[in-house]
Amino acid sequence: MTTTDGEHKVLSALHGGGHKVTPQRRAVVRVLARCHRHMTTAELHAAAAAERGDVGLVTVYRTLRLLTDLGLVCQLSADGRQPSYVLRRPEEHHHHLVCSGCGHVVDFTSSDVERLEDRLARETGYRIEGHIVEFTGQCPDCRAGR
Amino acid sequence: MTTTDGEHKVLSALHGGGHKVTPQRRAVVRVLARCHRHMTTAELHAAAAAERGDVGLVTVYRTLRLLTDLGLVCQLSADGRQPSYVLRRPEEHHHHLVCSGCGHVVDFTSSDVERLEDRLARETGYRIEGHIVEFTGQCPDCRAGR
DNA sequence: TTGAGTGCAAAGTGTTTGCATGATC
């Protein structure tokens, strides 16, 4: 039963924030930490329940909300209907490039986005509050047919 | 009963595509053409029904789906939960800056996004297929307190 | 005239909430 860095970091943050570290939360965090794919609530529930039978779907919803509020997890709006989630790895502000095949997520930062934001503020008079910048594509593996 | 350019363009496109131009569709298109705000399905339904009593919510859903498929309307994923919609005004590929106060939408194009896309493709080996780029902020009016 | 379009009601999803039980700190 190996413990990844990311997993440990999240559990510490939970504990430090006065939140209880329960087996269910461990299971969800472990799943998130182990893969670099984005997952929907339902997928996470299935994976977490495979580790520990007693992880309810409702708990997964509540855990994801908590982790998102704490800034430990990023919510991806992209793709289609349901939001999906990935562990937040870089400390600084970043964006995501998501593989439409396997769901693998690449984090990246870009001064282009900040520059664009400045330009928009200047030209429109808006005070920019936030943005969604997400790219989708096929990763090298999926392009090669696995 | 004034008819805006946008309204006319959309109705022509509908007709040209072999779709019927019904009073209900007219009402939805008119509402969309008259304002530069993004609106949810429910908001559009309320506004369209105010013009003509007999516009059902289901028809609004179906009309928005059709218009989106035809590329006449843009679906905004941003904000919170439900998607919202705006008439597609520029012909070319563009992005949106949305006011979090009044919902006004500014269309813009940016070579920064294309540049970023190229860089990502080069550095990650991904074949980029699409992106979501949406900014939110407060428009000058809303900043001034209306 | 005729098939696309509409409205209604019902069914489908995905998510949240109320409440009693259970486990962490």
Place this chain on the structure above:
DNA sequence: GATCATGCAAACACTTTGCACTCAA
């Protein structure tokens, strides 16, 4: 031991679908 977390079931919110009727072309 007190409190926060969990699970279940029920409630919710949004969207889609089945079906008979209507109307634009």
